[in-house]
Amino acid sequence: MDGDLPDDEAAGAHGTAGGVGEHLWLSESGRLWDLGPATADTDADGVGDSLSRNDAAGLTVFTDTDGDHRVDLVTRIGADGSVSSSTYDPDTGQWSAARPGRLR
Ligand SMILES: [Ca+2]
Numbered sequence: 001m002d003g004d005l006p007d008d009e010a011a012g013a014h015g016t017a018g019g020v021g022e023h024l025w026l027s028e029s030g031r032l033w034d035l036g037p038a039t040a041d042t043d044a045d046g047v048g049d050s051l052s053r054n055d056a057a058g059l060t061v062f063t064d065t066d067g068d069h070r071v072d073l074v075t076r077i078g079a080d081g082s083v084s085s086s087t088y089d090p091d092t093g094q095w096s097a098a099r100p101g102r103l104r
């Protein structure tokens with residue numbers, strides 16, 4: 001028969017386990033960024049909800065607080081110990097800055 005796909009190719013096209021369905025997504029300025037799979041479980045419910053990125057300016061932690069795989073909390077920890085965070089409002093699609101602070 002024509003049109004049959006090899007098994008491995010079909011599985012690759014349709015599999016979801018470990019695929020992008022497990023990734024965290026970041027909405028910003030009307031675009032959606034694939035951040036990759038969560039690497040940390042910050043609320044200990046057994047489901048990964050956060051990942052962090054290191055760069056020259058410090059550490060940025062992306063967290064999905066409600067389990068829909070959309071990041072809704074971003075925390076930036078500067079190399080100098082400063083901390084700032086932004087929360088996402090799904091109703092408005094806007095990020096708003098939370099009160100800045102410092103690590104104790
Ligand atoms: Ca969790």
Ligand SMILES: [Ca+2]
Nearest residue numbers: 064066068070
């Ligand atoms: Ca979310």
